[in-house]
Amino acid sequence: MVLLRKIKRGRRAIVWKFNGDANYIDGPRLAIVWPCINRIQPLLVHQANDMQYLEVNYIDGTTDIKPGPVSLYDDPLKMISILTKDLITLDANELLVLYTQQEQEEKIDLSSVRHIIKGPTLYAPKPNEWIHEFTWHGEDGTHKTHIIPGAKKFKILRLIPDQFYYNITDVRTSDDALITVKLMLFYELIDVETMLNNTHDPIADFINAVCADVIAFASVRKYETFLENANQLNQFETYPQLITRSDAVGYKINKVVFRGYQASEKLQLMNDNAIQARTKLRLENESELQVQLLEDLKLEKRFERSQKERKMELEQMSHKLDMIKQQHASHLQNKEAENQLERQHQQLLHEDEVKFYQHLKELGTDITQVMIAQQRNPDKLIQIVNDNEKKSQRTSANIQFVDNI
Numbered sequence: 115m116v117l118l119r120k121i122k123r124g125r126r127a128i129v130w131k132f133n134g135d136a137n138y139i140d141g142p143r144l145a146i147v148w149p150c151i152n153r154i155q156p157l158l159v160h161q162a163n164d165m166q167y168l169e170v171n172y173i174d175g176t177t178d179i180k181p182g183p184v185s186l187y188d189d190p191l192k193m194i195s196i197l198t199k200d201l202i203t204l205d206a207n208e209l210l211v212l213y214t215q216q217e218q219e220e221k222i223d224l225s226s227v228r229h230i231i232k233g234p235t236l237y238a239p240k241p242n243e244w245i246h247e248f249t250w251h252g253e254d255g256t257h258k259t260h261i262i263p264g265a266k267k268f269k270i271l272r273l274i275p276d277q278f279y280y281n282i283t284d285v286r287t288s289d290d291a292l293i294t295v296k297l298m299l300f301y302e303l304i305d306v307e308t309m310l311n312n313t314h315d316p317i318a319d320f321i322n323a324v325c326a327d328v329i330a331f332a333s334v335r336k337y338e339t340f341l342e343n344a345n346q347l348n349q350f351e352t353y354p355q356l357i358t359r360s361d362a363v364g365y366k367i368n369k370v371v372f373r374g375y376q377a378s379e380k381l382q383l384m385n386d387n388a389i390q391a392r393t394k395l396r397l398e399n400e401s402e403l404q405v406q407l408l409e410d411l412k413l414e415k416r417f418e419r420s421q422k423e424r425k426m427e428l429e430q431m432s433h434k435l436d437m438i439k440q441q442h443a444s445h446l447q448n449k450e451a452e453n454q455l456e457r458q459h460q461q462l463l464h465e466d467e468v469k470f471y472q473h474l475k476e477l478g479t480d481i482t483q484v485m486i487a488q489q490r491n492p493d494k495l496i497q498i499v500n501d502n503e504k505k506s507q508r509t510s511a512n513i514q515f516v517d518n519i
Contacts, residue, residue: 121156125140127139128157155190157189160187160198161184165203168186169199173191179239202238205234207233209271210245210270211306212229212243213227213243214242250316251321259280261321272303278298279296282295282297282325285329288334289337293375294375296372297328297372299324301360319363
């Protein structure tokens with residue numbers, strides 16, 4: 115029975131003959147198939163776009179890389195397989211570590227050369243190259259602080275700063291207290307070549323170094339002293355071995371953060387009770403201090419108030435004294451004025467008396483008799499004065515009569 119097989123345009127098939135020979139058929143075409151004589155096998159086409167490449171494995175053991183865009187048919191006579199793979203995408207902060215086998219014409223050289231491919235780029239590995247795979251300590255997925263060996267496997271190495279959490283268990287103080295110290299490490303890759311030459315797992319190196327530093331820090335301190343000096347775990351000076359080891363493997367430790375500690379349940383309970391007691395005493399001390407400060411404030415205010423009152427009293431007394439002084443000065447002035455008037459009055463009286471005695475003398479009156487009479491009988495003095503005046507008037511009249519004659 116004869117069969118007709120249609121090969122479409124753009125397709126390819128291979129015709130296998132009964133003797134094992136084979137021929138290629140390209141479409142469009144009709145192929146005659148004789149059962150038990152020949153067999154037609156359509157060939158699959160493999161494609162790769164701009165972000166892919168084809169890895170062709172030949173029967174002779176060689177491998178060829180064909181970057182996209184490209185398409186290729188299977189060839190059972192020459193090829194074992196054709197694999198479509200994505201190009202390796204590298205960002206600006208990523209790199210690949212490649213090893214290339216050296217080729218020589220005379221003999222096979224199994225040595226290889228290391229290359230570092232930095233991003234941003236797209237890369238397709240060559241047949242004689244293989245990519246270095248990193249196997250580091252990493253999180254086991256149950257908790258971010260649980261770091262186990264080999265948990266972190268990758269081929270693309272990141273250059274940006276990174277960090278990880280780690281809890282250092284069974285840290286013993288000088289008084290045999292066991293605690294767990296919680297840390298967070300920030301690190302940054304500086305020299306890739308140094309890292310590749312000096313370590314296969316920098317995270318393990320960091321963990322070992324920081325454990326040694328923390329154990330050395332706690333071993334010379336008692337539990338209470340450790341708690342008092344715990345802030346020093348945030349300082350670089352506390353981690354000399356970590357800094358030294360990070361420099362040796364091409365890394366830089368940017369920061370170490372102390373996230374706290376955890377003690378055993380019994381020790382933590384004792385510490386909590388001690389903290390509670392200290393807190394109570396501190397609160398009582400602060401309360402008493404507030405009371406004393408309030409009393410001091412009251413005493414100070416009372417003293418200030420008494421000072422103000424005393425000052426006001428002194429001002430009032432001073433004002434009263436000033437008023438008294440003014441009144442006394444006014445009284446003295448009035449008294450002086452009265453005395454002045456009295457003296458003037460006495461002066462006038464004296465002057466009148468002198469004039470009176472002069473007048474009596476002019477009249478020829480005996481002044482002594484007048485003064486004696488003045489002392490004994492003032493009325494008689496008046497009579498004597500009147501008689502003398504009359505005599506004087508008669509004498510004056512006689513003198514005037516004589517003058518007229």
